[in-house]
Amino acid sequence: MSVPMALFVTVLLLIGSGFFVAAEFALVAAKRHRMEKAAAEGRRGAGSALAGMRELSLMLAGAQLGITVCTLGLGSVSKPAISHELDPLLRTLGLPGALSYGVAFAVAMIVVVFLHMVIGEMAPKSWAIAHPERSAMLLSPPFRAVVKAVRPLIRLLNAVSNALVRLCRVTPRDELASVHNREQLTHLVxxxxxxxxxxxxxxxxxxxxxxxxxTPVRDVRVPAAEIVWVDGAAGLDEILRVAAARDRTRLLVREHDTVLGSVHARDALVARARGRAAAARALARPVPALTEDATVADAIDLLRRRRSSFAVVRDASGRLTGMVSLDDLLARFLQPQPQPQPQHAAWPGRGPTHPRAPGPASGARPGAVVRQVITREDGGVDGHVVNDRFRPPDPRGRL
Incomplete structure (x- = not known):
């Protein structure tokens, strides 16, 4: 082969090696959600890149095959051509024939390896990692066309490699795991x-x-001994008395050892204003139950689905061991420092029913004060008065 032809083939092989290396790293580094967004927007090459990411094992096998072929081509064409041109030059410098051939071969090896590492490996890899999504969309269509042309051979090679992996008791995967586990996320934070x-x-x-x-619910529950109860036969005055004495808006209702549900002080006020003589059991709303083995995530999910602010906790035998509040559960991982929690639940010693408004020295505007005082659960100014003062709102009153 003539020297110009050998140089031309060398350039083609270096470009081919760089192409396969860049395609391989682009498919591995590209983010699935970004590619899905690009495909939904109709960007060219995004669909092909997504298809390649779904059969990543096969694509990587195709890339390795292409890189190997290019490397072998450089070894069989480029190194002999360079060595052949250097050998006569070294002989003219006075080196013996055997020595000149060895030096020419070593120099040719160094040149080819350098070009292959820099142009055919490192530069394409860095480019693909720097722009993974753009690289994947640009290279995936021609890359998948090459893989499709030699698909039977690649499937055979991939099957053999997967069999070897299974011998090591490892299950091969066709897609790259794109979801981080808890340990990885904690490390990233x-x-x-x-x-x-x-x-x-x-x-x-x-x-x-x-x-x-x-965290198991048993580690965060309020013990049963600390729960504020009201008997099922308690009247409206008794409900309001206990609620005011304990500064609570909700109380658990029980009869003997049975939990009937929870009663809201506002319901008792409304019933009394309407002249009803209702007992606590008649006003009680159902309260969900959790086992001690349930996690905080399970508890929050249950409370949200049941639209409840708290739930009772029972052990394996069904015995009541405590209760949990949605406010307390969320506060465990939403508050940076331990603080008194706003209470709408049925146990003592946890702070006021609502955050108080800042005083005049705080510089807060009246509108901001009202927004801080009135919570979403109040449902309005009248609801806040009921929750905070345990009495019906007076139309002539001032807040």
Missing amino acids: AESERLGLISETDSELLTRSLTEPE
């Missing part, structure tokens, strides 16, 4: 804090939100 990308408070909140949901 810690690294982000170390690098100064997020504050210490944000890092604490994120870490707790990753770890606390798996």
